[in-house]
Amino acid sequence: MRGQHSNWRKRIFLLLLAILPQLLSLAGLAGLFWMLRLKEVFTANIVPQVESGKIILHFDLTEMDRPKIEVGSIIHGAFPERANRPSAEFQAKVIDIQKSTSTSGIAWKVEAEIQPLKNHQLILSAKALDFQPITLTMWSRTRRALTVLLTRDDYSKKGLQGVMGGMKMGNAP
Amino acid sequence: MSSAPSAVTKRPSLRRYLKLRHYALRYLDIQIAMLICSLLSGFGSMLSPYLTKLTFDFAYANRDWQLLVALAVAGFVMMLFSQVGSNVQQYLQLYASQNLTFAMRADFLRHLYSLPLSFFHARSTGEHIYRLNSDVPGTSSFIGGIVSTLISPFFSAIYPLLGIIWLDWRFAIVAVVATPIFIAHSRYFGRRQRELSRVTMAEGQRIESEAIDRIAQIKMVKAFGHEKREIRAYLSNQIKLIRLAYRSYWIRIWSGISSGIIDSLFQGSLGLYLGYRVVVVGDMTVGTVIALSMYVVQLINAARRLSGLYQDILNHLVPVDRVLDILEQDNRIKEPLNATSPGPLQGALALREVSFGYSAENPVLKEVSLEIEPGSFVALVGPSGIGKTTIFNLLLRLYDPDCGEVLIDGKPLKQLQLSPFRQQVGIVLQETYLFNDTIHENIRYGNPNASDEEIHQAARQADAEEFIQSLPEGYETKVGESGCLLSAGQRQRIGIARALVRRPSILLLDEATASLSSTSEAKILEALRPRERELTLVVVTHRLAAVRNADRIFVLHEGRIAEEGTHAYLLAQEGIYRKLWDSQFGEKETRAAEL
Numbered sequence: 124m125r126g127q128h129s130n131w132r133k134r135i136f137l138l139l140l141a142i143l144p145q146l147l148s149l150a151g152l153a154g155l156f157w158m159l160r161l162k163e164v165f166t167a168n169i170v171p172q173v174e175s176g177k178i179i180l181h182f183d184l185t186e187m188d189r190p191k192i193e194v195g196s197i198i199h200g201a202f203p204e205r206a207n208r209p210s211a212e213f214q215a216k217v218i219d220i221q222k223s224t225s226t227s228g229i230a231w232k233v234e235a236e237i238q239p240l241k242n243h244q245l246i247l248s249a250k251a252l253d254f255q256p257i258t259l260t261m262w263s264r265t266r267r268a269l270t271v272l273l274t275r276d277d278y279s280k281k282g283l284q285g286v287m288g289g290m291k292m293g294n295a296p
Numbered sequence: 297m298s299s300a301p302s303a304v305t306k307r308p309s310l311r312r313y314l315k316l317r318h319y320a321l322r323y324l325d326i327q328i329a330m331l332i333c334s335l336l337s338g339f340g341s342m343l344s345p346y347l348t349k350l351t352f353d354f355a356y357a358n359r360d361w362q363l364l365v366a367l368a369v370a371g372f373v374m375m376l377f378s379q380v381g382s383n384v385q386q387y388l389q390l391y392a393s394q395n396l397t398f399a400m401r402a403d404f405l406r407h408l409y410s411l412p413l414s415f416f417h418a419r420s421t422g423e424h425i426y427r428l429n430s431d432v433p434g435t436s437s438f439i440g441g442i443v444s445t446l447i448s449p450f451f452s453a454i455y456p457l458l459g460i461i462w463l464d465w466r467f468a469i470v471a472v473v474a475t476p477i478f479i480a481h482s483r484y485f486g487r488r489q490r491e492l493s494r495v496t497m498a499e500g501q502r503i504e505s506e507a508i509d510r511i512a513q514i515k516m517v518k519a520f521g522h523e524k525r526e527i528r529a530y531l532s533n534q535i536k537l538i539r540l541a542y543r544s545y546w547i548r549i550w551s552g553i554s555s556g557i558i559d560s561l562f563q564g565s566l567g568l569y570l571g572y573r574v575v576v577v578g579d580m581t582v583g584t585v586i587a588l589s590m591y592v593v594q595l596i597n598a599a600r601r602l603s604g605l606y607q608d609i610l611n612h613l614v615p616v617d618r619v620l621d622i623l624e625q626d627n628r629i630k631e632p633l634n635a636t637s638p639g640p641l642q643g644a645l646a647l648r649e650v651s652f653g654y655s656a657e658n659p660v661l662k663e664v665s666l667e668i669e670p671g672s673f674v675a676l677v678g679p680s681g682i683g684k685t686t687i688f689n690l691l692l693r694l695y696d697p698d699c700g701e702v703l704i705d706g707k708p709l710k711q712l713q714l715s716p717f718r719q720q721v722g723i724v725l726q727e728t729y730l731f732n733d734t735i736h737e738n739i740r741y742g743n744p745n746a747s748d749e750e751i752h753q754a755a756r757q758a759d760a761e762e763f764i765q766s767l768p769e770g771y772e773t774k775v776g777e778s779g780c781l782l783s784a785g786q787r788q789r790i791g792i793a794r795a796l797v798r799r800p801s802i803l804l805l806d807e808a809t810a811s812l813s814s815t816s817e818a819k820i821l822e823a824l825r826p827r828e829r830e831l832t833l834v835v836v837t838h839r840l841a842a843v844r845n846a847d848r849i850f851v852l853h854e855g856r857i858a859e860e861g862t863h864a865y866l867l868a869q870e871g872i873y874r875k876l877w878d879s880q881f882g883e884k885e886t887r888a889a890e891l
Contacts, residue, residue, distance in 0.1 A: 124552075134325065137391060141329040141384045145336040148377040152370050162360035262358065272350050 153269070160264035161271055167233075169200075170256050172209035177236055180215050183223065184231040186249035192217050192263050198235050209292075213237050300736040312620060313613070319400065319439050323392040330388045330443045334451055337381025341372045342455035345590035347371050349463070352583030387445060393440030397433045404432050404619065414654065421512070422505025427618055430501075434615030445612060448749050449605050453598035456591040459465045463584050463591070465663060471595050474562060478596050479603035481558060485551035486604040489544065492612050497614070501534040515780065521609045559596070566592060629693060630716055638717045641801035642705045643670035643832030645691060650700035652686060660686045663700065668848070670705075673825055673833045675843035675874065679853035684836040691834075692721060706760045722795030726807035728787040729777030735764055735790060736771035738779075742794035754797035759816050760789035766776050784810045792820060805835045817842050840877050849873065 167182040184192070191200065194217050201212040214233035223232050320327065347367050355364035388491040408424065418423075438445065443662040461466045510517060510526050517526055570588065573580040635690075653659035660683040668674045676684045689695050690702050693709050704717065720741070730738050739751045751771070755761040763786055767773040779787045788808055795803060801823065809817040821842055824833055835843055843849060844863040851859040851866065851873045859871050866873035 137388060138329045141333050141388055142336075144384075144852060145333065145340075145377055145381050148373055148380075149336070149339075152373055155366055155370065159363065159366050161354075161363060162358045164358050168673065268363070 156235050156267065156268045156272065159268040160266055161268040162262050163265055163267070163271070164260060164262045165191050166258060166260045168256050168258050169261075171202075171237075179218075180233075180235045182233050182235075182239065184220075184233050186230040189220075189231050190267060191265060192220070192233065193265075194218065195219055195266070196263045198261050198263045202259075203257070312624075313616065315620065315623070316435070316439060316616070319396055319436070322399070322878060323396065323440065326388050326392045326440075328709065330385050330392075330441075331383045331447060333388070334444060334448045337378045337385065337452040338448070338455045340378035340381060341452070341594065342459050343374050343839065344371065344378075345456075345459060345587040345594070346462075346524040346553065347374065348590065349581070349583035349587035350679075352586060353581045354583075359580075369486045377817070378521070382643070389437075389444060391440075393433075393437040396436035396440045399621070400432050401428065401497040404428060404622065407623055407625075407627070409863065410626065410629070411622075411625055412629050413689070415625055420505045420509060422508040423501065425508065426501045426504060427622060430603065431615035431618040434612070435619045437611040438616060445608065446605075448600040448870050449598060451596060452678040453602055455593035459591040460588060460595065463588055464580075467588055470566075471592055475595070475599040477562075478557060481551075481555060482536045482600045482603035483607070485554075486607045487545060489547050489551075490607050491542060492544050493611065493613065494542070495669060499533075499537060503530070503537065503687075506530075506533070511724065514779075538698045545697045554622045562596075563589070563592070573790065594843045629696060629714070632711060634711075636707070636711055637667045638704060638707070638720070641717070641720045643801045644668065644703075644705045645832065645834070646703040646706075647687065647690065648700050648703065650690060650697040650702065652683075652690060652699075653697065654696045659698075660855055661690075661697075664852075664857055665700075666850055666857055666860070668832060668834065670832055671830060672847040673821075673834045673843075673845070675833070675837060675846040676852060677837065677840060677843065677873065678851060679859075679876075680838075682852045683855055684808050684852055688723065688806050688834075688836065691802075691804065692718065692723065703704070703778070719798070722798050722800030722802070724791045724795045724808035725811050726788075726789030728779065728784075728808075730775045730782070730787055730790060732775065732777050734769075734772045734774055735767075736792055739771075739793045739797055740773060742797040743799070751793075751796055754793040755790075757796050757820075758792035759812075759820050759823070760786070760788045760793050762818075785816070788812060789820075790817075796824075802832045805833070806838075807836055807838065809837065810839070814839070814841065821845075840873075840880055850875075 165184070167184060167188070169180045169182040172179045172181060180198075192274040194219045198215045199212070199216070200219060203209050204210045215237045217233060217235045219234040221232045223230055297874070311453050347370055351364065351367050351371075354360060355367055360459060408428075457468060459473070460471055480548070506601075507530055510530075517523060565587070570580065570585045574582060574585055645666075647666050649663045649665050650661055651659060651663055652661045664683075664687070666687075676687060678684055683752055690697055691709075693714060696710065704712060709717070726860070731741065736748075736751060739754060740746055742754075743750070752761065755764055755771075764771055764773070773781075775787075779790070782790070786811075789812070792805070792808060809820060812820070817839065818841075821833075821835070822830070822845075825845070835846070837843055840863075847858060847862065849863060849866055850857050851871070853859075854870050859866055859873050861869070867877060
């Protein structure tokens with residue numbers, strides 16, 4: 124009887140050994156990607172405005188890029204070098220997203236506030252651009268890793284040239 | 297009729313293999329765990345190319361170093377995951393197959409021992425050893441790993457195919473269309489390789505069997521001065537095996553070369569096309585190209601495994617067939633379900649109109665009837681090959697008669713439980729087989745519970761104690777392989793002692809004293825002569841002088857009992873017995889003895 128018990132114990136142990144580590148690994152990976160904040164790149168025409176000491180970025184977002192930001196998301200970007208002024212990186216917090224009423228294919232209007240407003244060069248860049256539209260590639264982070272990574276992306280359908288600029292594999296900052 | 301069983305391996309038949317299903321079902325839980333392992337580790341392998349694609353298309357393209365680290369961790373975990381899954385699967389397979397090997401060996405041996413003697417006569421010892429040592433583990437390994445053999449290759453093909461479909465379904469069509477080329481290649485070389493393996497296996501078994509046989513008969517080899525001839529024969533057989541190994545090597549070489557060419561052509565053209573899609577058309581990412589290439593390689597490898605699967609299974613079925621060949625051998629000597637215990641035997645033996653032959657064409661016994669009283673001393677005499685030993689075989693139920701019946705204490709032998717019956721019967725053959733152990737242990741083999749005193753007493757009765765005590769180590773003397781360190785007469789005496797230590801109710805001596813001197817023979821038979829009806833002694837002998845004191849002598853002639861009676865009565869009959877006696881002692885001596 125003792126032998127039989129130990130045999131059954133061994134068998135149960137073997138079965139657990141066979142299945143549990145693998146299930147745990149899969150669960151661990153799923154957890155890792157669920158926790159991961161994925162960098163999502165999008166391009167938009169922005170219009171910087173200086174309003175009561177704050178720099179507000181206004182830009183339009185396509186339906187495809189809409190899931191990449193939420194109110195409260197931090198957007199990362201950089202004003203391009205211009206008129207002897209060097210490039211200035213910025214971070215902006217999305218403060219408002221409104222459904223657009225326009226019929227030009229732009230689905231969403233976004234407002235984001237640059238912060239923290241300490242970089243003098245940045246303020247100058249923004250002021251220089253006040254009300255002048257500029258096309259920028261920006262990025263934010265979302266927890267959409269599992270959705271994005273496990274969804275057949277547009278790259279394989281449309282190709283990189285249309286989305287990110289061909290063999291250079293994008294112009295992400 | 298006791299015809300020799302056929303050794304021909306039957307064609308694969310599912311119904312036949314299902315006879316072994318209880319072995320597979322015994323480890324069903326392990327099989328299911330292996331299946332899950334196979335599913336999961338296959339899934340892990342499938343994810344690797346996709347993770348590579350994500351690394352290129354997301355982590356590098358977006359300069360997302362957090363994602364890069366996560367993907368690197370994921371890749372590492374997947375590698376571990378796949379490795380652990382595969383190792384656990386192997387361990388489970390080992391666990392199941394080792395346990396199955398143990399169980400199957402036990403069943404195989406049990407069945408083998410239950411088979412009639414005719415079965416063993418038709419086959420070599422080496423063949424049984426080969427089946428026990430190679431075919432049984434081969435079978436259990438196949439049954440224990442049936443999941444990995446039959447199902448895993450499908451997963452390993454389906455997973456990369458899913459990956460290809462996921463990335464670009466058009467490539468799945470290309471891959472599926474190209475797969476038959478790889479399958480054809482694998483089948484062609486696989487078939488040749490396996491045919492060669494089969495031949496090599498059969499040759500290996502024949503050579504091993506032959507070598508065992510020759511070494512077992514070393515005395516005869518030496519006596520005939522055939523040592524060099526045997527060495528030459530063995531080496532020439534080994535050269536055949538080496539040639540087969542070279543042929544196998546060349547098949548592998550040609551298979552590798554042709555496989556390399558096909559791979560290069562396929563992967564090269566695929567690479568060119570994918571490059572065109574990336575650079576010129578621009579509708580595909582670098583990550584997708586890499587992942588597709590990895591999936592295609594996985595799919596090709598899986599297709600190769602799948603193409604060889606049928607042949608692989610056939611290959612695995614070779615030992616299974618060989619094991620089934622034995623397990624399916626009908627044991628004609630079966631106890632009925634309602635077999636009765638013989639109880640303590642009185643020792644009355646009878647044959648009633650028994651006919652028997654080892655083959656249908658050559659009947660040995662024809663309607664033989666004889667009665668042996670309990671506690672009597674009976675002799676069976678007659679020329680060689682007349683069926684005296686056959687009567688012993690029937691009395692021990694090593695064979696069943698073709699017609700008629702054998703009775704023990706008035707009960708049909710077929711209705712008795714065999715083991716308790718045989719435990720009460722002692723038999724000594726002309727050729728005494730001794731184990732390579734001490735004299736003490738060889739005698740004790742007759743009765744493992746015998747005390748030292750009982751062993752010594754049996755040795756005394758067999759007129760063996762004197763020579764045993766003259767040996768330097770006495771009863772602890774090792775007798776060598778098959779008792780080769782002893783003379784034939786000494787071996788026979790130990791054989792008789794071994795039979796006596798069982799305290800049998802019936803003792804059968806089959807030319808058991810042929811190698812002894814007449815004096816020793818007479819001494820032993822006198823010592824064995826039943827007293828107080830406690831032992832029925834049946835002796836087969838050519839030396840009529842040894843049995844002239846027998847209570848009854850049966851004379852066999854042309855498969856029948858031609859004469860029976862006491863020595864004096866038979867001599868007076870002037871029949872066959874008289875002729876036999878005269879041929880051994882001369883007519884004058886006989887007359888003188890009669891006077």
